[in-house]
Amino acid sequence: MDQPLPRDPIAEAQRNWQRRGWEQQAAPMAAVTAIMRTQQLLMLRIEGVLRPFALTFARYELLTLLAFTRRGELPMSRASSLLQVHPTSVTNAVDRLQAAGLVDRAPHPMDRRTTLVRLTPDGRDLARRATDALNRDVFSDTGFEADDVEHLIRILARFRQQAGDFAAE
Template identity: 65%
Template sequence: MTVNSTPLTKDPIAEAALNWERHGWGEVAAPMAAVTSIMRAQQILLARTQTVLKPFGLTFARYELLALLNFSREKRLLMSKASALLQVHPTSVTNAVDRLEAAGLVERRPHESDRRALVLVLTDEGTRVAAEATEALNAEVFGQTGFEDGDVAQLNEILTRFRAQAGDFEAGDGVESPAGRDR
């Protein structure tokens, strides 16, 4: 499935790269095509995930929050910690929590010792939805990316290195990268 209903007859990104070269920007034509391809791939993959998550009443951002809570030891996290781990502004987490709370999937609770802090707690229904949505994503998106196994390993390695160099995380933080793992 693509975001377009009908595939284009030519690759518009390759055409753009040719235009870059024709206009004297040949030295950045390939990097422009790479950046644009990554952005387009993100649109395609996001559309796929949204299609799978729609029956659960979730967006990918809300799913990420549910999954994060579901993977936490006690199915609870400080709201500020969730924001940091998801690498989004606290306002974005608040918006997602508002929707998840209205759906009965999470609860906000005051922190036991810090009145200013809020704890997000996954409900039983949230645990169920997180598990079912994860199964659906694994079957319909993550297990069927359209990438070859070797491509997945190479993509993970390249993108992990890029993210570390961009300051997304500190390299050598002790977290094993999925870069070299087989699916």
């Protein structure tokens, strides 16, 4: 956006919900809508930082996931599970990353039905450089106050756990 809006459209939507008699749903609607808009704004920043690396956030996540493993490789099905995306999304990301020379595919040494996705040295280097840029340009200054970040982590983790996103520890 070039210019900020003159007023908050989510607050206006909340007032419209209340005027229509949906008082109980007005604040939750505003909260959900605000979370979704915040996600859009953060993704715009992240994508702007990743653009010079020719990476989307999905491809960056896959490279980083592989970089965090001991051997720089995972079964594609495991990558799909850990990234919480459909296997087709991982296949598409691997296709693009492989074409760029950042990952390759290999047969699993003990399970012929399984394909491993492996980080190449160029992929490891790009993941490190992209992470340095994200840390510097996004994660060091998210726009949230430090106390708010800790509250958000707890609130969103509780929601995700209750929604079945992960098991309680």
